[in-house]
Amino acid sequence: MSGAPARPVNRKPGISERMNFLLKEMWKYRLSYLFILPFMAMFIVFILIPVVSGVLLSFTYFNAFDFPSWRGWLNYQNLFSQDIIFLQHVLPNSFKFAVFVGPVGYILAFLLAWLIAQLPNTMRTWYALAMYAPSLSAGIAMTVVWTVMFTGDRSGYINSFLLKWGIIEKPVLFLLDKDFLLNIMIIVSIWSSMGIGFLAILAGILNVDRQLYEAGRIDGISSRLQEVWYITIPMMKPQMMFAAIMAIVHTIKSGGIGVQLSGTNPTPNYAGQLLIDHINDYGFIRFELGYASAISIVVLLMCYALSKFFGYLFAPKEDE
Amino acid sequence: MQEARMTAMQRKLKIKWSDFVLALKLIDRAQIWIAICLLPLAIFMLLPLVYLFNHAFKPLHELFKFPPTFIVREPTTGNFSELFAMTESTIVPVSRYVFNSVVVTLLSSVAMVITGAMCAYPLSKHPFPGSKLVLGLIMLSLLFATEAIAIPRFIVIQSLGIMNTYLGHVLPLVAMPVGVFLLKQFMDQVPNELLEAAKIDGAKEFKIFLRIVMPIVTPAIATISILAFQSAWGNIETSTLFMQEDSMKTLPFYMSTLTAGLSNSVARQGAAAAGALIMFLPSLLIFLIFQRKVITTMAHSGIK
Numbered sequence: 001m002s003g004a005p006a007r008p009v010n011r012k013p014g015i016s017e018r019m020n021f022l023l024k025e026m027w028k029y030r031l032s033y034l035f036i037l038p039f040m041a042m043f044i045v046f047i048l049i050p051v052v053s054g055v056l057l058s059f060t061y062f063n064a065f066d067f068p069s070w071r072g073w074l075n076y077q078n079l080f081s082q083d084i085i086f087l088q089h090v091l092p093n094s095f096k097f098a099v100f101v102g103p104v105g106y107i108l109a110f111l112l113a114w115l116i117a118q119l120p121n122t123m124r125t126w127y128a129l130a131m132y133a134p135s136l137s138a139g140i141a142m143t144v145v146w147t148v149m150f151t152g153d154r155s156g157y158i159n160s161f162l163l164k165w166g167i168i169e170k171p172v173l174f175l176l177d178k179d180f181l182l183n184i185m186i187i188v189s190i191w192s193s194m195g196i197g198f199l200a201i202l203a204g205i206l207n208v209d210r211q212l213y214e215a216g217r218i219d220g221i222s223s224r225l226q227e228v229w230y231i232t233i234p235m236m237k238p239q240m241m242f243a244a245i246m247a248i249v250h251t252i253k254s255g256g257i258g259v260q261l262s263g264t265n266p267t268p269n270y271a272g273q274l275l276i277d278h279i280n281d282y283g284f285i286r287f288e289l290g291y292a293s294a295i296s297i298v299v300l301l302m303c304y305a306l307s308k309f310f311g312y313l314f315a316p317k318e319d320e
Numbered sequence: 321m322q323e324a325r326m327t328a329m330q331r332k333l334k335i336k337w338s339d340f341v342l343a344l345k346l347i348d349r350a351q352i353w354i355a356i357c358l359l360p361l362a363i364f365m366l367l368p369l370v371y372l373f374n375h376a377f378k379p380l381h382e383l384f385k386f387p388p389t390f391i392v393r394e395p396t397t398g399n400f401s402e403l404f405a406m407t408e409s410t411i412v413p414v415s416r417y418v419f420n421s422v423v424v425t426l427l428s429s430v431a432m433v434i435t436g437a438m439c440a441y442p443l444s445k446h447p448f449p450g451s452k453l454v455l456g457l458i459m460l461s462l463l464f465a466t467e468a469i470a471i472p473r474f475i476v477i478q479s480l481g482i483m484n485t486y487l488g489h490v491l492p493l494v495a496m497p498v499g500v501f502l503l504k505q506f507m508d509q510v511p512n513e514l515l516e517a518a519k520i521d522g523a524k525e526f527k528i529f530l531r532i533v534m535p536i537v538t539p540a541i542a543t544i545s546i547l548a549f550q551s552a553w554g555n556i557e558t559s560t561l562f563m564q565e566d567s568m569k570t571l572p573f574y575m576s577t578l579t580a581g582l583s584n585s586v587a588r589q590g591a592a593a594a595g596a597l598i599m600f601l602p603s604l605l606i607f608l609i610f611q612r613k614v615i616t617t618m619a620h621s622g623i624k
Contacts, residue, residue: 022449029448031525036454039439042495045480047461050472054464057472064471115354123355125611129604130362136550136603137368191365196547200502203539203614207509224350238505246498249462276465289471296465303463 058293068290075294086295089270090278093182097274098251100186105193106247110240112194113202114228128202135195146188147261150174175262178271185257185272193250197243204239208232244310252303255280275299369604376400376597383589399594406591412566414574421553421571424489429548431490433541436499441529443500444507445515455504458497470561477562488562489570493552499544506540507533542610549606554599575599 026033058075060068079086116127129136149157151174159171174180208231213221216231233240258272266281267273273281275295283292370391375383377395404414442448443455473492482488510533518528534541559573578592 025449029442029446032442032446032448032451035442035525035529036439039435039495039500040454042435042491043458043461043497045476046473046492046495047464047469047497048457049476050469051461051464053472053475054469112358115358118354119351121615124615125608127355127358127362128611129607130365132607133366133369136607137372137600194365196498196502196543199543199546199611200505200540203506203543206615207506207539238508242502242505245459245462245501252463253465279465300460300464304460307459307463 054293055297057290058297060290061288062290062293063287064289071290075291076298078291079294079298085266085270085273086278090273090275093271093273094252094275096182097186097189097254098248101189101193101254102247102251105190105250106197106244108190109194109198109243109247110201113198113205114232117202117205128199131194131198134192135198146184147175150180150184150261176268178269181258181262181267181272184261188257188261189251189254193247195246195250197246197250200239200246201236201243204236205232207239208235241311245307248303248306248310252299252306372597372600375593378590378593380590383593399590400598403591403594403598412569414571416567417569417571417574420486420489420568423486424555424558424570425549425552427486428490428493428552429545431494432496432499432548432552433545435494436496436544437503437534437537437541438529440500440503440507441533444504445510445512445533458500461497462501470557474561483562484565484568486568489558489568492558492562493555496544496548496551499548502544503537503540506537510536539614542613546607546610550603553602572599 057068059070059072061071062068112131116124116131119127151157151159158174159168162168163171172180174184212231212235213227216227221227221230253276255274255276258267258274259277262268262272266277276299279292279295279299282288282295374392376399377397378392379394379396379398382393406414443451477483477488477492482491514532515528518532523531554572555570556572556576559569563569575592575595578595
């Protein structure tokens with residue numbers, strides 16, 4: 001910086017001057033650009049360009065065969081004024097689903113990761129495997145295990161237990177009843193939510209320097225709870241943030257659970273219809289891709305707002 | 321003098337050892353309680369794995385029993401031989417799908433981890449002009465529903481002319497925003513002083529990245545490797561959308577054809593069960609290897 005000419009402090013730099021400065025800065029960091037080049041090239045070609053064209057498509061009518069025709073804001077207007085299914089079922093369902101699955105899954109992930117981190121090494125791997133197993137088997141067994149549990153006649157495990165204990169008179173059609181489906185979906189999702197966020201938290205907890213706990217003990221930290229609150233959580237803010245964002249993404253992006261459990265799309269009485277199911281319904285069953293894109297833009301904006309909110313929630317504590 | 325040093329070291333070791341024993345005694349009881357309390361939950365969570373393993377070895381009449389039996393009564397390997405016998409009459413043998421899957425998975429997961437780490441390093445440590453924008457874009461893309469961009473992606477692949485090539489399998493997977501984001505979060509924890517010190521010692525950027533940053537973030541690398549492997553190995557999208565020749569498709573695609581549209585028929589269910597286990601085993605192995613790696617690196621990483 002010593003080589004730069006001294007600039008009068010009270011004068012704003014002109015545009016050409018600022019450009020010059022920016023270019024110099026960029027040249028200084030040329031190696032950084034080289035580092036990000038391979039990833040960014042793939043990112044731009046396979047994610048950014050498709051997403052941008054998705055945004056453009058959301059302003060059109062597009063049925064995947066004819067050339068898209070421009071519709072302006074009509075898709076968005078229809079979504080918020082005409083689409084009764086979206087307003088009456090999909091939005092409330094997704095909201096309830098997200099409110100339960102997101103925070104519960106997140107807290108559970110932290111709790112389990114912390115407990116597992118306390119175990120001796122070999123045991124730790126096996127417990128971690130157990131918790132991660134539902135995500136690892138990636139839905140292969142999910143529906144099989146759960147549909148068997150909740151099957152609607154006396155052969156389903158839950159029904160046969162309830163019948164045996166005399167709690168119910170006749171078998172309940174759990175997966176086709178709109179009062180049960182969403183709740184069952186919430187349980188199943190929490191069960192399978194120990195995914196990448198959980199692994200990141202586990203790695204983060206193990207990554208905390210042991211000496212810090214020693215130091216903390218000298219400074220008067222007496223219980224494990226205090227250790228968690230004053231040392232573990234502040235030390236692994238980045239991983240907590242990552243897990244929080246992954247929890248949001250997981251809840252908003254998870255779809256198809258209701259469809260898999262009940263076996264029909266749309267789900268019975270739209271009881272288990274989530275945002276992604278709605279997109280799939282319009283995009284790949286009705287082939288209204290413009291409209292489906294508009295829904296996904298709305299989903300993106302919702303996710304963005306939520307993650308900003310979480311960022312805001314976590315940010316002030318970072319300075320402490 | 322050497323003796324003096326020896327005794328000093330021995331004393332040090334002794335103190336360390338007794339500390340260790342003390343710590344072990346303190347933690348031991350808590351650990352046992354945790355292990356016992358978590359055991360039922362762990363068993364419950366492991367159910368899908370138990371099911372997968374047992375299902376693959378069930379003879380036909382057990383596969384269709386209702387309510388299903390979790391544990392296999394009369395195990396048989398018939399399902400596996402059925403799976404491999406099925407493709408003897410077709411043009412593309414099962415081994416070709418396996419070969420495709422192995423090539424694609426290896427190439428893409430290695431590429432995912434390397435490009436991801438290389439991208440995360442400057443994002444975390446160099447405030448280059450535009451770094452905020454790049455990070456923002458990556459975070460935003462995490463939130464985008466991939467369902468909605470299938471068609472634009474198809475058009476991109478088509479215009480690049482990489483349909484029916486291995487590149488068409490690998491390249492779309494390489495950009496994994498989750499990986500960059502997690503690695504960046506871990507690299508934020510690497511103290512800047514360490515990098516400064518290395519710079520003063522005359523290390524170039526690439527050497528710092530390779531020798532200092534990468535070893536410290538090994539846990540994150542291992543975690544991302546698990547995820548990368550899983551997403552590449554189980555990926556069906558590239559086979560369905562970008563590959564028109566059967567000989568270029570992958571194993572998971574073949575597995576999905578076994579059960580798709582056959583959910584009510586009796587035929588091939590055994591083969592599908594065997595296939596599900598074959599699909600699942602590599603993921604399990606990778607998880608165990610890399611998770612162990614996470615734990616051992618934690619134990620040895622001294623730099624903090």
